[in-house]
Amino acid sequence: MTRVNDGVVIVGASAAGLSAADGLREGGYTGPLTVLDEEFEPGYDRPMLSKSLLAAKEHVTPAPLRSEEHLAARNIDLLAGHGAMGLDIDRRLVVTNWGEAIGWRHLVVATGVTARPVVTAGGTALPTLRTRADLAAARRLATGGRPVTLIGGGFIGLEVAAALRARGVEVTLLCATELPLAPVVGDEVARRLHALHLAHGVSFDLGSPVTSVVETPHGYDIHLADGRTRAATSVLAGVGTEPATEWLTGSGVELDQGVVTDAAGRTNVEGVWAAGDIAAHRTPLPGRHRRFEHWTHAVEQGRQVGLNIARGEAVAHEAVPYVWTEQYGTTLHMLGERRAGDTDTVVEGSLDTGDFVVLHGSGDELHGATVCGRVRALRTYRKLLRARASLNDALGAAASA
Numbered sequence: 001m002t003r004v005n006d007g008v009v010i011v012g013a014s015a016a017g018l019s020a021a022d023g024l025r026e027g028g029y030t031g032p033l034t035v036l037d038e039e040f041e042p043g044y045d046r047p048m049l050s051k052s053l054l055a056a057k058e059h060v061t062p063a064p065l066r067s068e069e070h071l072a073a074r075n076i077d078l079l080a081g082h083g084a085m086g087l088d089i090d091r092r093l094v095v096t097n098w099g100e101a102i103g104w105r106h107l108v109v110a111t112g113v114t115a116r117p118v119v120t121a122g123g124t125a126l127p128t129l130r131t132r133a134d135l136a137a138a139r140r141l142a143t144g145g146r147p148v149t150l151i152g153g154g155f156i157g158l159e160v161a162a163a164l165r166a167r168g169v170e171v172t173l174l175c176a177t178e179l180p181l182a183p184v185v186g187d188e189v190a191r192r193l194h195a196l197h198l199a200h201g202v203s204f205d206l207g208s209p210v211t212s213v214v215e216t217p218h219g220y221d222i223h224l225a226d227g228r229t230r231a232a233t234s235v236l237a238g239v240g241t242e243p244a245t246e247w248l249t250g251s252g253v254e255l256d257q258g259v260v261t262d263a264a265g266r267t268n269v270e271g272v273w274a275a276g277d278i279a280a281h282r283t284p285l286p287g288r289h290r291r292f293e294h295w296t297h298a299v300e301q302g303r304q305v306g307l308n309i310a311r312g313e314a315v316a317h318e319a320v321p322y323v324w325t326e327q328y329g330t331t332l333h334m335l336g337e338r339r340a341g342d343t344d345t346v347v348e349g350s351l352d353t354g355d356f357v358v359l360h361g362s363g364d365e366l367h368g369a370t371v372c373g374r375v376r377a378l379r380t381y382r383k384l385l386r387a388r389a390s391l392n393d394a395l396g397a398a399a400s401a
């Protein structure tokens with residue numbers, strides 16, 4: 001069946017896709033607007049999955065991003081349970097799992113990422129936490145009364161650890177680096193995070209990557225790179241993500257660890273755009289692409305792509321990267337991007353009190369800031385990062401704060 005749609009089709013009804021739909025209407029686009037998503041109840045507050053929704057004693061469902069009234073008022077046709085299976089760029093059709101071929105004049109790819117699987121020697125994929133369905137499985141881990149071993153010391157692993165501890169679950173966290181999240185926030189902040197988790201009863205096994213996981217009658221044997229084996233009863237993995245580009249393979253849309261776009265969200269195919277976690281933005285350095293997997297970025301970039309299509313423009317989305325994480329009631333905000341080899345300078349407050357600003361940079365270059373408590377500082381450092389201010393300028397701003 002072919003659905004005639006000489007308008008815009010957005011694939012993915014989450015932060016980026018729904019923001020693109022809003023941006024289109026805000027920008028004055030009045031034509032047909034269809035949003036497809038393979039999930040049956042798409043469009044929910046994903047960041048809350050690893051925070052309050054996992055920590056809650058009673059089962060709570062994630063908050064929807066848009067109400068039915070919102071979608072109806074903007075004439076946005078949301079097709080839930082419709083996965084895109086392929087794209088025909090010559091005939092301008094997207095093919096769904098229902099066998100439909102839906103026409104488009106502009107197409108926005110907003111299919112995000114999937115959790116990178118960790119597969120046991122027996123071929124079983126370990127639980128991860130990316131979707132509403134994953135939350136239900138993760139909550140079962142929390143109610144089973146058994147200790148849980150987490151693989152991965154990134155945002156997901158740490159937030160899940162905090163949420164499970166709030167439920168009284170015994171947690172061991174296996175982390176490939178010497179300190180969790182150190183590459184993102186630097187050693188000093190990572191040390192503080194580590195101490196926070198230790199104080200809440202999390203056990204750590206640091207500095208040795210997991211090489212394989214084998215099922216046993218009691219659960220799993222987890223083999224580490226240093227030759228040790230750890231037994232575990234329940235396991236959840238948070239070891240990164242993979243862009244959801246499978247359906248675009250061979251379509252002619254340029255892929256390179258995501259969908260390659262310019263700063264305005266345009267791909268190499270006229271009329272095909274991408275936004276959110278899946279968009280790999282081409283940088284001035286030859287052969288280099290960047291993807292940001294942060295909520296605010298997905299919302300803002302999605303909206304900009306929608307506005308661009310509606311207005312026939314190609315305005316670049318150039319925001320300072322921002323991500324937050326919540327653990328044990330503490331929120332850590334990260335602006336910009338810390339780079340390997342950066343020095344980390346506490347410029348306000350103190351790490352001991354959990355109320356601080358740490359600047360990341362090298363030479364006289366300011367690369368990022370990590371803020372805890374002092375939310376007003378976010379404005380200052382976002383402004384400085386946007387203006388590409390020097391590290392000295394930022395130190396000066398801190399001194400006069």
Ligand SMILES: Cc1cc2nc3c(=O)[nH]c(=O)nc-3n(C[C@H](O)[C@H](O)[C@H](O)COP(=O)(O)OP(=O)(O)OC[C@H]3O[C@@H](n4cnc5c(N)ncnc54)[C@H](O)[C@@H]3O)c2cc1C
Binds near residue numbers: 324
């Ligand atoms: C547990 C968790 C906690 C997080 N916490 C934070 C946080 O604290 N702060 C922060 O900044 N970021 C956080 N993030 C990241 C943030 O959620 C993402 O950056 C954001 O969801 C990206 O939005 P998106 O629309 O690009 O992609 P996604 O949210 O991944 O949505 C993609 C959508 O596309 C659909 N889809 C995929 N393939 C297809 C297909 N072939 N056909 C149709 N539909 C398809 C999916 O079903 C999904 O609905 C968290 C992520 C997770 C998983």
